[in-house]
Amino acid sequence: MASSEPRGLSYRDAGVDREAAGRAKDRIIELVQDTLGPEVLSRPGSFGGIYRVPGDVASPALVASADGVGTKLKVAIMAGRHDTVGRDLVNHCVDDILVEGARPLFFLDYIGMGRLAEGTVEALVSGMATACRENGAALLGGETAEMPDFYADGDYDLAGFIVGIVEAERRPGAHRVQAGDVLVGLASNGFHTNGYSLLRRLLFDKLGLGLDDEFPGVGLPVGEVLLTVHRSYLRPVMPLLRAGRIKALAHITGGGIPENLARVLPEGVEAHVQRSTWEMPLEFEAVRELGGISDEEMYRTFNMGVGMILVVAAEDEVDITAQLRAAGEDAWGLGVLEPGDGGVLLI
Amino acid sequence: MASSEPRGLSYRDAGVDREAAGRAKDRIIELVQDTLGPEVLSRPGSFGGIYRVPGDVASPALVASADGVGTKLKVAIMAGRHDTVGRDLVNHCVDDILVEGARPLFFLDYIGMGRLAEGTVEALVSGMATACRENGAALLGGETAEMPDFYADGDYDLAGFIVGIVEAERRPGAHRVQAGDVLVGLASNGFHTNGYSLLRRLLFDKLGLGLDDEFPGVGLPVGEVLLTVHRSYLRPVMPLLRAGRIKALAHITGGGIPENLARVLPEGVEAHVQRSTWEMPLEFEAVRELGGISDEEMYRTFNMGVGMILVVAAEDEVDITAQLRAAGEDAWGLGVLEPGDGGVLLI
Numbered sequence: 001m002a003s004s005e006p007r008g009l010s011y012r013d014a015g016v017d018r019e020a021a022g023r024a025k026d027r028i029i030e031l032v033q034d035t036l037g038p039e040v041l042s043r044p045g046s047f048g049g050i051y052r053v054p055g056d057v058a059s060p061a062l063v064a065s066a067d068g069v070g071t072k073l074k075v076a077i078m079a080g081r082h083d084t085v086g087r088d089l090v091n092h093c094v095d096d097i098l099v100e101g102a103r104p105l106f107f108l109d110y111i112g113m114g115r116l117a118e119g120t121v122e123a124l125v126s127g128m129a130t131a132c133r134e135n136g137a138a139l140l141g142g143e144t145a146e147m148p149d150f151y152a153d154g155d156y157d158l159a160g161f162i163v164g165i166v167e168a169e170r171r172p173g174a175h176r177v178q179a180g181d182v183l184v185g186l187a188s189n190g191f192h193t194n195g196y197s198l199l200r201r202l203l204f205d206k207l208g209l210g211l212d213d214e215f216p217g218v219g220l221p222v223g224e225v226l227l228t229v230h231r232s233y234l235r236p237v238m239p240l241l242r243a244g245r246i247k248a249l250a251h252i253t254g255g256g257i258p259e260n261l262a263r264v265l266p267e268g269v270e271a272h273v274q275r276s277t278w279e280m281p282l283e284f285e286a287v288r289e290l291g292g293i294s295d296e297e298m299y300r301t302f303n304m305g306v307g308m309i310l311v312v313a314a315e316d317e318v319d320i321t322a323q324l325r326a327a328g329e330d331a332w333g334l335g336v337l338e339p340g341d342g343g344v345l346l347i
Numbered sequence: 348m349a350s351s352e353p354r355g356l357s358y359r360d361a362g363v364d365r366e367a368a369g370r371a372k373d374r375i376i377e378l379v380q381d382t383l384g385p386e387v388l389s390r391p392g393s394f395g396g397i398y399r400v401p402g403d404v405a406s407p408a409l410v411a412s413a414d415g416v417g418t419k420l421k422v423a424i425m426a427g428r429h430d431t432v433g434r435d436l437v438n439h440c441v442d443d444i445l446v447e448g449a450r451p452l453f454f455l456d457y458i459g460m461g462r463l464a465e466g467t468v469e470a471l472v473s474g475m476a477t478a479c480r481e482n483g484a485a486l487l488g489g490e491t492a493e494m495p496d497f498y499a500d501g502d503y504d505l506a507g508f509i510v511g512i513v514e515a516e517r518r519p520g521a522h523r524v525q526a527g528d529v530l531v532g533l534a535s536n537g538f539h540t541n542g543y544s545l546l547r548r549l550l551f552d553k554l555g556l557g558l559d560d561e562f563p564g565v566g567l568p569v570g571e572v573l574l575t576v577h578r579s580y581l582r583p584v585m586p587l588l589r590a591g592r593i594k595a596l597a598h599i600t601g602g603g604i605p606e607n608l609a610r611v612l613p614e615g616v617e618a619h620v621q622r623s624t625w626e627m628p629l630e631f632e633a634v635r636e637l638g639g640i641s642d643e644e645m646y647r648t649f650n651m652g653v654g655m656i657l658v659v660a661a662e663d664e665v666d667i668t669a670q671l672r673a674a675g676e677d678a679w680g681l682g683v684l685e686p687g688d689g690g691v692l693l694i
Binding site: 060066068070071096097112141145161 | 389394399406407408409412413417420421443446447452453456457459492493495496502504510511512513515610
């Protein structure tokens with residue numbers, strides 16, 4: 001070929017720094033090591049993570065879910081704080097499979113960024129490893145991809161993937177639900193991971209607030225309120241699931257109570273959710289007022305203070321809410337299921 | 348609150364179109380339905396995908412991997428063709444767990460984009476569903492996230508998660524490898540999914556080529572060469588794995604033959620890869636020449652024509668290569684393992 005052709009192009013010139021990638025990988029391996037129990041047969045860094053199927057489930061089914069943190073990431077990037085969104089992601093995934101009755105086995109992540117930012121990756125993985133430990137899940141693998149030209153400097157995207165296990169014949173779900181059952185609400189601890197595009201638009205663009213300014217009416221900085229970690233409901237809920245006392249569960253994420261509760265209603269059953277049974281938390285009230293947002297839009301965008309809804313037999317309600325409260329939960333009777341095809345009615 | 352505050356903010360104003368999301372979801376459900384066998388207990392759209400653990404494995408272990416397509420996505424975006432990268436992603440994941448001996452059970456995806464592009468999502472999912480069917484995997488779930496302010500118009504990121512199953516006690520790997528074993532190479536069908544940042548820099552930026560221009564020396568358009576689908580080695584390799592005749596496998600991805608083959612070498616064993624045993628395919632030769640790229644850099648960035656390497660007992664080499672050729676593979680003796688600590692030597 002002609003010597004006038006470009007010469008000496010290397011992968012580093014093209015925006016990929018393999019040595020930095022190697023260093024980050026070493027630190028990630030230290031962080032995840034802590035989450036790996038004897039059921040993990042692979043070492044970090046192998047082609048695939050290997051996890052022995054637990055032998056204590058008679059008719060085992062795997063429950064898997066993929067998820068992201070949404071534009072809550074943008075708040076983390078603004079704040080330069082990345083461990084909390086790592087924990088958000090794991091807890092969100094844990095809650096998503098918990099509603100199918102599953103306890104988590106393992107979790108994997110995908111981080112896409114323009115150029116490897118070692119500190120950011122380390123903080124993300126540190127958050128994910130912490131939450132994995134808290135939820136008894138192995139951080140079994142992951143991929144950190146350098147994607148030059150895809151992400152602005154400092155930006156990244158983050159996806160999580162979880163696998164849990166459930167006794168197939170004992171799964172909760174719509175098939176166990178009937179009119180006459182009641183709803184038990186479990187409080188959220190803030191916005192969790194939903195509605196952040198709207199929140200950012202309102203707080204930063206329209207109101208011109210910064211992360212250190214007070215979240216109106218809440219008495220805490222905007223950054224702190226927005227980065228509160230999406231909680232995991234595994235610990236309070238799993239004992240009730242094991243005891244077979246929960247008929248179905250809804251994780252209140254995008255789409256809010258109306259869309260998520262609808263997913264566990266069988267035909268001919270509608271939900272009457274009594275809004276008077278709980279007080280809209282201050283941060284939701286402030287967003288509603290300041291944004292001039294309709295109630296309908298609020299309830300479809302935000303969890304409104306309810307992170308998880310359990311469907312239980314009417315005769316179990318008192319005992320179950322008592323048990324949950326004894327476990328430190330804010331739990332209450334949220335409404336009832338009635339014959340009808342009206343879906344989810346907010347009354 | 349004061350009436351001078353902004354009013355009427357809705358989720359759609361904030362860049363999220365929930366109705367378009369609903370339509371895309373319906374079409375995705377049709378596409379994935381085809382990949383779901385009787386072992387799948389969930390319906391598309393539930394909180395978590397549910398998959399019954401197969402009963403035909405005595406001591407089952409799950410093998411999981413997370414991956415992306417890298418900046419090959421940028422080529423797909425330039426070309427406006429998205430099904431092929433969907434297939435790339437699934438096949439890449441299948442190959443990653445195949446080297447641990449696993450057959451795939453299910454796959455989940457994550458798509459991040461600025462504003463939902465229905466046609467793009469449909470093409471991506473269509474490609475993933477096709478490849479899932481080809482590999483006997485269920486497309487069990489996924490997340491499509493609208494991330495306003497993260498992605499440029501038309502851009503997206505794509506991650507895949509796969510779970511397979513293997514008989515724990517019969518796994519291939521470094522523990523079964525010893526000096527005296529031999530290497531069998533399986534041909535790649537192009538760049539697969541590695542080295543695309545360098546390829547784009549060279550072909551588009553330095554040489555000023557377009558997708559429809561000829562790939563120098565190859566006789567095919569640049570777009571066609573770059574979007575050739577990363578192949579799956581499941582079909583030819585699984586029968587040999589089941590027969591227990593493969594000691595270890597290396598999927599030749601980022602890091603090339605040196606880094607990936609090193610992952611299956613036990614202490615005290617080094618690999619002698621004979622470069623004269625195969626011809627560098629035309630597209631790699633052209634990149635080497637036009638980019639003025641050192642051999643070392645080429646072999647660490649690209650697969651160089653070798654997509655998968657099997658480690659087998661010396662006495663099995665002839666029979667195994669014959670079986671692979673009979674199955675339509677381009678397979679050959681690529682080198683040998685010797686006592687030593689030199690790692691992977693390209694001779």
